[in-house]
Amino acid sequence: MMASPLALSADGSLKLVIFDCDGVLVDSEETCCRISAQEARAAGMDVPDDLAVDTFSGMALPSIQDVIEQKTRKSLGADWAARTQARFVAAMKQGVEPIDGVYAMLEDVTKLGLPVRVGSNSSVEEMDAKFIATNLTPYFEGRIHSARDMGIPKPRPDVYLHAAKEEQVAPANCVVLEDSNTGARAAIDAGMMCVLLRKAGEDVPDWPNLVVIHHLCEFAPLLKEALKAQGRLA
Template sequence: MTLALSQVFRGPLKLVIFDCDGVLVDSEETCCRLCAQAAREAGWNVPDALAVQTFSGMSLATIQPMIERNAGKKLGAEWEPTMQQRFVAAMKEGVEPVSGVHAMLDAVQKLGVPVRVASNSSCEEMDVKFEKTSLSPYFDGRIHSARDMGVPKPRPDVYLKAAEAEGVLPCECVVLEDSDPGAKAAVDAGMACVMLRAPEKALPDWKGVERIEKLSDFPHILSELIKVAS
């Protein structure tokens, strides 16, 4: 077990929880670009080139006041549901799985560890994403939406809900994330967190956070955790 994960993980490994966007489905850039477009419509000039940097990992509930502050205008109560429908429509047009995700999930299944998804996306949005990317069979009935709960990440509620639904303790869970708000949610939930992140991008300095650079590395980490805890 790596030093970083050992600071939080107590084992045995009873649940793996996946974020959705940027971890399973390559949808984050599309959603961030839609947010940048909405910001420009409101009067805040966020170019598409800065969309991911500006909005990655954030919920619509956080993005709306951010745009309002920078645009100097209120967007109204219908902004969030309107953006949600823009996301769903974009996903129906087509979305790709993150490279290597099916092989990774097959390898995790062979380890015999239960899996769940906990995302800031709505269940409606994830249903479309998973259908389009052939991921639905992996997570049937095991999807949790922080948006639908009304407590988006970086609040830890959605991760705690996933653990509760599985009947396990947070310290027996490992989360796979890619954004800082998501990782903060996992850490505050008391879970070990592995981040899918390029080597040139720094990791947040929080206990229990480990880096992988490609999805194929994740089953190896889980296998090591299983060995240590057995």
């Protein structure tokens, strides 16, 4: 059986947009990675703050715990992920910034008539704190999915497949906006088209079904172009 055409192709059908959270909607990744680096140093792993994002970007807390324990050969304890998540939530409540251009982008996607959901390695508790702090809650209320809470973090595709199932659309009809290789791998393995938000000049993986943009202002026009090619917009 031939695979269905993906959502950005002229013979595809775009029906759902799924967003990662950190680094795509909310600028919280550096804060969480720095907290992870602090925890790593406390356990004896040498991770300076300036390498925190490179080391832990896109990783779920259980994966971070595995890395630290493998490097230090020490157990962090069964409650380490929960304790560190509590630190994340407390930091988010102290203040977090939206990604540049996020409000205009979300308004433009909404005008296209496309439903939106979020699929993240963050917990729902963390995302609630981030979205309240950045006034993004109205866009996503009741449409947030946590790979951490599911117990199946990215790069596994389960959180994206779950979001599509909740919307009752096929994976081929979804576009995912990601910023990390871990998340992009999850989207592609889910059978979805992935748009990767990546600064100009930074490395991009050579994977199929991957489109790169450098700023959020490029995202809605990309979707609009696809809808026009599919005959769904004048």
